[in-house]
Amino acid sequence: MTFSPEMNxxxxxxxxxxxxxxxxxxxxxxxxxxVDLVRMALDAGYRRIDTxxxxxxxxxxxxxxxxxxxxxxxxxxxxxxxxxxxxxxxxLEAIDExxxxxxxxxxxxxxxxxxxxxxxxxxxxxxxxxxxxxxGKIRGIGxxxxxxxxxxxxxxxxxxxxxxxxxxxxxxxxxxxxxxxxDDKGIKTEAWSPLARGRFESDVLAAIAAAHGKSxxxxxxxxxxxxGNLVIPKSSHPDRLAQNIDVFDFELSAAEMASIAxxxxxxxxxxxxxxMN
Numbered sequence: 001m002t003f004s005p006e007m008n009x010x011x012x013x014x015x016x017x018x019x020x021x022x023x024x025x026x027x028x029x030x031x032x033x034x035v036d037l038v039r040m041a042l043d044a045g046y047r048r049i050d051t052x053x054x055x056x057x058x059x060x061x062x063x064x065x066x067x068x069x070x071x072x073x074x075x076x077x078x079x080x081x082x083x084x085x086x087x088x089x090x091x092l093e094a095i096d097e098x099x100x101x102x103x104x105x106x107x108x109x110x111x112x113x114x115x116x117x118x119x120x121x122x123x124x125x126x127x128x129x130x131x132x133x134x135x136g137k138i139r140g141i142g143x144x145x146x147x148x149x150x151x152x153x154x155x156x157x158x159x160x161x162x163x164x165x166x167x168x169x170x171x172x173x174x175x176x177x178x179x180x181x182x183d184d185k186g187i188k189t190e191a192w193s194p195l196a197r198g199r200f201e202s203d204v205l206a207a208i209a210a211a212h213g214k215s216x217x218x219x220x221x222x223x224x225x226x227x228g229n230l231v232i233p234k235s236s237h238p239d240r241l242a243q244n245i246d247v248f249d250f251e252l253s254a255a256e257m258a259s260i261a262x263x264x265x266x267x268x269x270x271x272x273x274x275x276m277n
Contacts, residue, residue, distance in 0.1 A: 023048030038064025062102035091128035190230035
């Protein structure tokens with residue numbers, strides 16, 4: 001089938017904005033291919049790009065957006081500030097630096113990349129985010145890798161509830177407790193490493209993929225979609241870019257969803273948020 005971007009549903013955030021449910025992650029995408037990758041992704045139907053200061057490709061992502069021919073308001077751009085830029089003044093400077101590198105009028109979604117609880121600076125960092133949002137530099141603000149204990153402390157402070165919480169999530173780490181917490185607070189959960197970095201050793205997933213004539217990656221992305229997650233699979237290969245977004249012409253049954261639920265073993269491919277600083 002031919003994919004059209006209108007098939008990618010959007011989810012309304014608590015700030016009123018709409019965010020395409022499926023986007024492109026660009027972690028470890030090298031600078032020399034990032035501009036062309038944006039073009040390929042937009043041609044394939046993506047309208048959302050997720051980057052970060054840590055990824056060292058914000059400038060190239062921004063250049064790809066400016067050269068794409070798409071109106072700015074048609075695209076949704078997320079970036080994140082890194083751990084060493086937490087604290088009120090540091091965060092304000094980091095936000096301006098990301099805007100300069102991206103060279104776009106505003107950021108659609110800005111995230112605190114990790115809570116770094118030992119630093120204990122994420123509450124004042126959040127204050128800086130809210131002030132930058134009030135100035136129009138950022139449309140939406142959220143967090144990444146925040147557990148309920150981190151969010152409890154954040155929400156006890158000033159003002160806004162995060163629009164999203166981007167966490168590691170895949171069939172082997174399904175994060176049911178965190179997703180329920182986020183949902184109760186009006187926070188949308190977004191999955192990073194949604195394909196567990198290609199760790200697909202599963203007869204369950206293979207059987208479901210064969211039944212639908214799809215790849216295992218497509219089944220996993222479809223599982224995220226049906227759970228209601230925001231999801232950002234990563235690929236720099238044109239065929240896989242197109243394949244990853246071609247997940248709206250089939251549906252997993254309740255029995256298939258239940259089978260995938262049995263794969264949850266709590267195993268991470270990334271670090272525990274309590275250990276990052």
